[in-house]
Amino acid sequence: MRERLPAVYMVANKRNGTIYTGVTSNLVQRVWQHREGLGGFSKRHDCNTLVWFEIHGTMETAIAREKQIKAGSRAKKLALIEAENPLWRDLWPDILNGSE
Template sequence: MRSRQPCTYILASQKRGTLYIGVTSDLVVRVWQHRSGTVPGFTSRYRVFRLVHAEFFDDMTGAIAREKQLKRWHRRWKINLIESGNPNWEDLAVKWGIAEPISTRSC
């Protein structure tokens, strides 16, 4: 995984918990922003920090189109998508070595 590459991602508060769908050109930085709370909003308010799904694209146009598509999906479809590639809802940011486990955060 390259650090700077267009990406659509899904964060979760816990297994089958609150979901957040976003798009970024730098997943490492964006995950850090969500986890550190430097950007106030939905994810910090509802503690949605676990990276459970990511799709990478060659250009930002494709990533944005996919984000819009996923946001229109029913919740069940989103859960099915996550579980098709990540059945245990592992935190991919930790698995890929781009973030520390959430349980070590003091908040």
């Protein structure tokens, strides 16, 4: 995976725990920042495990998708994660190794 691609992502502190939803143009760098505890919400809530992400062709579509997800219920966020990552595995190694 190229480093600079618009993406929407969710990081969590544990399975079914606190979830942070964000958008970025550099997923690897942004998730690294979460893992290092840089940032407000994710640092306060220890959200440092990448549990879901979606790559987009443009930043505009990524931002629109982030807004859609944030406007949805917690149940919808959990369903997105569970559909792609039912074990809530940390996807950090996947984005480092280039798989999606």
